Amino acid sequence: MAGTTAARGLGAHAMSRRRAASAWRHVDISLVLSVLTCASLGLIMIYSSTRTRLAEAGTDPAFYLKRQAVFVVVGLAVMAAMALVDYRIFQNRVPFIYAGMVVALLAVLTPLGVNRKGQQASFELAGFQLQPSEFAKVGLIVVLAAYGSLHGSDLDWGRVAAAVGLAAVPVALIYLQPDLGTSLVFLVILLGVLLVAGAKGRHLLALLALGVVAVIAVVQLDVLQDYQLDRLTSFLDPQNDTQRAAYNLNQSKTAIGSGGVLGKGLFAGTQTNLSYVPEQHTDFIFTAVGEQLGLVGSGLLLAVYGLMAWRTWRAAALARDLFGSLICVGVLSMFVFQVFENVGMTMGIMPITGIPLPFLSYGGSSTLAAFAAVGLVLNVHMRRFA
């Protein structure tokens, strides 16, 4: 079982080379292929949903396409890099990872970060925006996995509270940006890792209760801006057209629904072309898939995400130690929540929050972070025997 296989009888140096070489033989090709499929579809969809608007503005219609292509190429490199060295070397360096993460999240709130659309969430670097919160997701996964593997057998109220505390710091910092959606992703990662690490049922129930209370408090105490509240609640009453958010949701559902079974065809989406749907190339990219490729295309996309989830889950089950297993669980929780929240909001079954669809949505940081996360899963999976 995971974590019990020992290395057998070779010289240290040769052994490490041999092990590295053999590990690459166990790379999960289907996971890599599913990621590549998503990223390629993402490029096409980003192009289809931005070209008209860009051409109208008199700029290069492939502007977003080219940039995203760069992100994907860099992302593949990051993925490979994350799989390169044995994941176990992260276990001892967790304090540095955590510290770096918190410092970055603090720094972005200072004038070092830039404010875009009312969010203080990124650094500006040579024309690219770097969003520390996206990378912090991966960081938190590693940190929580390390903590969970250390205390998995003796998780009590105190240790659960400590784990919550570990997650609470970045969550609070991200909430200050403010970015409600990403904060929620952190909480889901926490829940997933604690569940598999061995938290008792009552711990998890208490956490859930705490979460519910927190959400109610946030809504009731007027902490949210009106627009945030509108966005969150519009899915409950989509006919109320006076709300801008409800309008967005109706347009989003209209785009997907009008796609029908076979879709309107690539580049033939009227909703997409006329930019009826907001944030078309980022948060609402799924509407472009739904409208142009129909049930067949969007269903297949969900199936590919399903495959990705299954391979990640399988890596968690096969991992040689609890640390690796928990890393995979964290990544799984993150992806599944992001996919469900993102796709769900475009279809009106989840509140509207700004969470990107992994590998599909335009965005450097989210794309790189997603590749990094998959790199970790590949790392755990290919070293399951080592």
Add this chain to the structure above:
Amino acid sequence: MNTNPHLRLAVIAVVVVGLFSAMFARLWYLQVLDSNSFVAAASANEIRFVHTDAPRGEIRDRHGRPLVVNKRVEAVTVDLAVLADRPDRDAVLGRLATLLDIGRPDLDKRLADVRHSRFRPVPVAEGVPEHKVSYLAEHRTEFPGVQSAIIARRSYPNGAIASHVLGYVLEISAEKLQDRKADGYRLGDGIGQSGVELVHESDLRGVAGVTKLQVDAQGRVLRTLDHQAPTPGHDVYLTIDLEVQRLAEESLLQGLVVARGLRDNEAGKAFVAPAGAVVVLDPADGSVLAMASYPTYDPNEFVDGLLPERYRELIDDAKGAALTNRAVQSGYAPGSTFKLVTAAAAAERGMIEPRTTITDRGSFTIPNCRGEQCVKRNAGGAAYGPVNLSRAITVSSDVYFYDLGARFWLEKGVGDGMQDTAKAFGLGSKTGIGLPSERSGLIPDPELKKRRHAENPAAFPEGTWQTGDSVNMAIGQGDVLVTPLQLASAYATFGNGGSVYRPRVAARVADRDGRTVRDERVTKVRTVEVAPAVDDAIRDGLVGVVGDRDGTARSAFAGFSAFSVAGKTGTAQVAAKQDSAIFAAFAPANAPRYAVAVVMEEAGFGGSVAAPVARRILEGIAGQPPAPVTASEGVD
């Protein structure tokens, strides 16, 4: 919970499978089950139709003189739909009021005026100076929803002249829109409500232009998919002659005013003379040269819509019902003008020879009559002595016609002769003129009397036709009702030798360049046979009415030399009202070009007030400077 990580991973797997199932289910619902409604919503999204009103056709008189035109005015409009959701609504309106110099309360009042369509920008100012229009254009962002535009407004350059014939236009009502949607009507469209505007709605309306635009989420126009320019409505040329119309209306009003200065000896007070109507026809083809009805109204008043209380006032009988076109929508007892029919009917059936005389001793006793009203007398108690047909008409001998009326009922083989001839002349049925809500009038007969009694014994206690009924009918009393148009048409028919034409007010429909699109046909409905000897006798009698020294309209036409006029006076008794004054005529007597009917409610004798009105009209037509209407002597 078990500490086995595999069991815990299984929990995760269940949750993940659940979430994916939910997404697939929702996707199925949106893209398969409910897809059609989204397809419709998507296409409504991207295509917008912008309609351009077609200029409504104009209405002109027979010589092309404008009766209804479209005036183009520079107006500042406010689109309330745009302003409704804006927090700065008040500020915008404040700025606008200042710019237009009209004061905020005034502006609000104009915006709240219920006559304006809620679906179109409301005009708040017209004739705005150029520099203010440019200021608006340059500061568009400060005035959201405010626009300056050239708007076309219906305009009636002659005011109230011919208003009953022309009709008016109002915004289409919600109910009517339901019926007419298939014809392309939209909310806020105007639609003809009466007169030619209503009857020729489809000619005048034109076809609105449609521009099909593809728009994005912000409503920005991406491209024009299709553009159809509006097709202007056709112009309608009427048979009305503006000058004759004006003359008829002036003369009628003058006559009514004169009547109000006369004393009604029976009632012991002045005549009320509240209303009246005049029709001038061309006997050669039934064309209406003038059609006047009083009281009248100015359709310019309705251009921006009609307030409900004003509308109620205009249809209120107690206030004169100015919207009623009395020339076609009111029935009057014709009085002695009906004697033309009685005479023709009796002569045609061989009941009289034109030269046969009877002795008029001033009274007539109804045969087989029992009761109080068996003896009937001439108006004013006069006795005319021996009278033949011509003389009976000229002096308006009631006794002569009472005798004929009685014989129509008592003699065998003549049936309902009077009724048949009256109907042949077009009395008692709709003429079919192209005007709305025409009344048919009434020519009563034994059958009708019986039916009315059977249906409503309380209102009609007598169900059997009596000799007295025929006697009354012979002089145009009893239940006989004719419209002024029918009366004019009957005299035109006799005057032209017996041809009944369907009267018409529209001559032709033409496009913007004046090219004829359609001619309104002249329709000869039937011919009434009148033997030449009979025709001569009656015609002589009618000429005598005006020219003979005993003629009932002699005084009214004294000194008139333009034409030889053949006419007949009438003074009709109306229950609970003062007498109606009536005059019907055609001229010249032997080859008539004009037939005139004048009916004035509660105005006294036909010879004293109605005939002078006709005289003035004929004088004007003949090109003579018309003298003001004055009261004449007259007993009938």
